[in-house]
Amino acid sequence: MKIKILCVVGTRPEAIKMAPVILALKKEKFAIVRVLATAQHREILDQALNIFGIKIDIDLNAMSKNQSLASLTSKLLLEIDKVMMNEKPNVILVQGDTTTVMTAALSGFYHRIPVGHIEAGLRTYDLSNPFPEEANRIIVSKLAKWHFAPTVSSKNNLLSEKIEETNIFVTGNTVIDSLFFVSNRNNSVNLNKGKKKILVTAHRRENFGEPFLNICKAIRYLADKNLDIEFIYPVHPNPNVYEIAKIELGNHPRITLIAPLDYPEFVAAMMNSYIILTDSGGVQEEAPALGKPVLVMRYETERPEAIKSGAVRLVGPNYENIIREVQRLIDDPLAYRDMAKGTSPYGDGRAASRIVEILRADLVIKQGVPSK
Secondary structure, eight states, rough: OOOEEEEEEOOOOHHHHHHHHHOOOOHHHHHHEEEEOOSSSSHHHHHHHTTOOOOOOOOEEEEETTOOHHHHHHHHHHHHHHHHHHOSEEEEEEEEHHHHHHHHHHHHHTTTOEEEEEETTTSSOOTTTSSSSSHHHHHHHHHEEEEEEEEEHHHHHHHTTTTGGGGGOOOOOOHHHHHHHHHHOOOOOOOOOEEEEEEEEOOOOTTTTHHHHHHHHHHHHHHOOTTTEEEEEEESSSSHHHHHHHHHHTTTTTTEEEEOOHHHHHHHHHHHHHHEOOOSSHHHHHOOOOOEEEEOOOOOOOOOOHHTTSSSEEEOOOOHHHHHHHHHHHHHHHHHHHHHOOTTOOOOOHHHHHHHHHHHHHIIIIITTTOO
């Protein structure tokens, strides 16, 4: 008897971080792996899965323009419920903290199907930052059976919330598995030669409006002031981001707005960058491993390990802070060296294999399920 494992992905970061687990499980004789895509991010999700050669088995194609959180949540919950009834999986695996993750875990709970949560235990303890991700991951932690925490700090967060220690496993973060998978490829991005590159990623919902406008104005000021610096910004297609970025940053000789990069190209862009400005979660994990200083345009982070290591610094979506900290790294070689350490507090590239071993031990060995 084989165990049917449903791996659920909705966004590009989920696909990138779930891919090593999917690939590892597909090699196992005890597992039947099915991939459910909600397509919360359509095009860039497909790009990410294609890189790893992963095919979607069930596609909900849930993306629609300017959808509200309420409409997305209700749509996903109803559609995933149908999948549970048709597929009847033995296990559900989710990754991260999106609406896809929360609704899949809730549906699993309703159907009494055990849920494994990859990247469990991240917390800011501020429900508004990031929004709605902080609430999503707290909900999932109350519903999951297996909590695959990337770090000891994440494990301690779960213990403080009375999660049973026997259900928490420190595995490292699967994003480092994926980073190592693609970092040796011959990927390139067409950039102007001879200039130091600052890579920008900014798309967080809580930064929509005035905070994002402040980010754009700070980038333009820095580009005006530093003639030897080029900003590269792969712009998220969300109109709350794209339209403002086009108005505020377009047509500047040292600011290049490009379409979202596929994952190997994005890794290449990180490797070729001098500084990274981001409001992303995953970049905070990846860039320190590549020796790149990261300035995080958020007021809170659920990834304190890189902050403690000195490779990452919070600046918020704050005009003055962004300008001051970027300029400091440009002007002060010692300050730059202190942040460009090449440290990886999030793992050694073997997180997926640890997760598979934990599942095998629990599902096959403890329960006596034949592995062939």
